[in-house]
Amino acid sequence: MTILDLWKTSRSSFENKTIEQILSFSGTGKLTDSSETSIELKHFLDHMPIDYLERYAHDCLDQNFPNSGLVLQDITNQIGKRIGFDVKYGLYQGRKGSIGYDGLWKAIDSHSIVVEVKTTDAYRINLDTIAKYRKQLIAQESITSEKSSILIIVGRQDTGDLEAQIRGSKHAWDVRVISVYALIKLMKLKEQLNTRQTFNQINELLKPLEYTRVDNLIDIVFNASEDINSNDENTINKDSLEDNLTKENRASYHDLCIARLEEKYSTNFLKQGKSFYIDNTNSQHFVCIVSKEYPKKDSIRYWYAIHPRHIEFLNQSTASNIAFGCGSEKKIIIIPTEIFINHIDEFRITTKDNGNFYWHIDIIEKDKEYFLLLSNSKNQVNVTKYFY
Numbered sequence: 001m002t003i004l005d006l007w008k009t010s011r012s013s014f015e016n017k018t019i020e021q022i023l024s025f026s027g028t029g030k031l032t033d034s035s036e037t038s039i040e041l042k043h044f045l046d047h048m049p050i051d052y053l054e055r056y057a058h059d060c061l062d063q064n065f066p067n068s069g070l071v072l073q074d075i076t077n078q079i080g081k082r083i084g085f086d087v088k089y090g091l092y093q094g095r096k097g098s099i100g101y102d103g104l105w106k107a108i109d110s111h112s113i114v115v116e117v118k119t120t121d122a123y124r125i126n127l128d129t130i131a132k133y134r135k136q137l138i139a140q141e142s143i144t145s146e147k148s149s150i151l152i153i154v155g156r157q158d159t160g161d162l163e164a165q166i167r168g169s170k171h172a173w174d175v176r177v178i179s180v181y182a183l184i185k186l187m188k189l190k191e192q193l194n195t196r197q198t199f200n201q202i203n204e205l206l207k208p209l210e211y212t213r214v215d216n217l218i219d220i221v222f223n224a225s226e227d228i229n230s231n232d233e234n235t236i237n238k239d240s241l242e243d244n245l246t247k248e249n250r251a252s253y254h255d256l257c258i259a260r261l262e263e264k265y266s267t268n269f270l271k272q273g274k275s276f277y278i279d280n281t282n283s284q285h286f287v288c289i290v291s292k293e294y295p296k297k298d299s300i301r302y303w304y305a306i307h308p309r310h311i312e313f314l315n316q317s318t319a320s321n322i323a324f325g326c327g328s329e330k331k332i333i334i335i336p337t338e339i340f341i342n343h344i345d346e347f348r349i350t351t352k353d354n355g356n357f358y359w360h361i362d363i364i365e366k367d368k369e370y371f372l373l374l375s376n377s378k379n380q381v382n383v384t385k386y387f388y
Contacts, residue, residue, distance in 0.1 A: 002026070003044045004268075008259065010050065019056040019067040019075075031067045033092050041071070046270045050191055050257075052218060053078060054184050061180065062121060062156040073117045075258070076153050076180065077103040080115070082272070084108075084188045084199035090115070101133040104142070105151075107203045108196065112143040119155040125162065127171045149208050150175045176208045191273045195309040243383070253290045256329035261286065264388060265336075276313050282352040285317035290325035291363075299366040302326045306359045323361055326370070332388045333363060333370055341379060346374040 003026045007014055014022065022044070024031055027037035045053065051076060059065075063364040068110040070092045073139035081087045083106035095098040103115035115136045120127065130150055137143045152175060154162065166175050186202050258269055258277060269277040269286060277286040287310045304324060314320040320337040348360040362373035364380065370387055 002040050003027040004047060005322035011255070014052075017360045019071055020063065020068070023067070023071065024173055031070045031092060033095070033100070038092070039073075041074055042078075043268075045074060046081075047268065048078075049271065050082065050184075053082070053187070057180050057184065061200070069117070069119045072119055072155070072180070073102050076115070076117045076183065079183055079187045080105045083183075083190045083202055083204075084272075086111070087237050091253055099133050099136045101130075101137070105138070108199065109203065110144075111203065111207065112137075112148040113151045114143075114148065114207060116150065116152045117154075117265075118152065122154055122313075124165060125152065127166065127169050127175065131171050131174065147353065151206055152177045152356070153180060154178075155180050173208055178206065193273075193309065195312065226227065253325055253329065254288060257288050257290065257323060257325045257332055260329050260332060260388070261288070261323060261334070268366055271315075275310070278317075283317065285314055287314055287321075288323040288325065291327070293327040299364050300327070302363040302365070304363075306361050307345075309343070324361070326363060326365065331365075333383055333384050333386050334388055335372075335383060343372065343374060346379070348375050 004026060005024055023037070023041065026044075027035065027042040029037060031038050031041070048056070051276075053076075057072065057075050059080075059099065060068045060075065061292070073092070074089070077089050080103060082127040088104040088106075090102040090104065091098060091100055091224075091277075101114050102117045105113040105115055107113075114130065115144045116125070116130050130152070134143070134150055138145050138148065140263070152162070154177065156179065160179055166172055166177065169175075187384055190198055190202060236388070246275055254275070258271075261277075262269055265279070265284070269279055269284075271277055275287050277288060277374060278284065287306075287343050289306075289310075291304050291306050294301040294303065304325065310322070314317050314322065314337040322335050322337065324335070325331070325332040326333060345360065350359050350360065364371045364373055365382070369382060369384045370384050374378055
């Protein structure tokens with residue numbers, strides 16, 4: 001049984017386990033390139049909530065256990081995937097005839113980032129070696145000189161010596177430095193918003209740009225904070241049917257719904273954002289949102305907010321669905337995107353002062369049937385056939 005299988009069957013047993021302990025469950029517990037343990041670890045990290053990834057990163061930095069640097073390398077690449085990059089994992093150890101980068105991240109705009117992960121900057125980093133990796137990738141036409149750069153990811157936030165080393169080198173215009181902690185913040189931002197604009201903004205921050213004039217940097221920060229305020233579902237009017245599930249219950253609810261969907265579709269879904277999931281082949285996109293029950297006189301009502309970012313994500317796949325958790329993971333309505341989109345103009349809309357908006361989605365349960373409520377409350381669409 002793999003560590004991912006163990007996680008699925010006994011998630012509570014992982015709550016207090018360190019990543020070192022979890023690694024010991026897998027194969028030999030030793031990390032080598034292409035080993036069973038390496039493959040299991042990467043697959044396991046694909047499915048972890050971001051708070052677990054954050055905790056595992058701290059384990060690697062706070063505990064000097066065997067292979068902690070290699071585990072951090074995999075975690076960091078996983079963070080890159082969660083942010084939205086197409087990630088190619090690098091080697092744990094250099095090998096003759098191979099390029100020794102730790103990760104290669106490609107963005108939507110075709111910009112590529114050669115990643116180097118260091119648990120500490122206590123010793124000087126050979127910038128020529130990292131630059132050589134980039135030149136080799138350019139030579140084999142995996143990346144281009146014009147659309148590529150280097151990102152050094154370090155465990156410590158105090159990187160003054162490294163920054164000085166980079167500024168005094170010939171590679172200053174090709175290299176950026178970021179701490180693991182700051183990278184985790186970007187991952188959390190991406191999960192909260194999960195829009196293409198957010199990813200583009202993060203991508204710009206990680207490029208080696210000259211900030212003598214800081215207008216562009218301020219624009220990035222301002223736009224991101226504005227997006228957070230406008231897209232936060234908790235800003236919904238308190239007089240509306242606000243879903244006030246606790247954070248802990250909501251997280252568990254989502255996980256249990258996804259577990260049932262994985263069972264139904266015989267696949268593993270990878271989390272891309274707060275409510276965003278894809279399958280292993282990126283061919284199926286799912287948005288999974290949940291609601292508590294709102295009992296009425298002769299029915300039960302469930303309320304959800306759908307934002308444009310949800311629709312944008314669903315439209316990136318030709319096989320996508322919206323899963324509505326109705327009170328528990330045992331009651332899920334799975335509506336294909338093309339069916340849902342047919343009614344998108346018939347849902348109630350709330351528009352913010354800044355122009356951002358969201359759709360109100362109401363599902364009514366009555367006599368063991370489920371109905372999608374349209375803006376004209378007399379119009380209902382029977383969605384019982386999508387019940388799972």
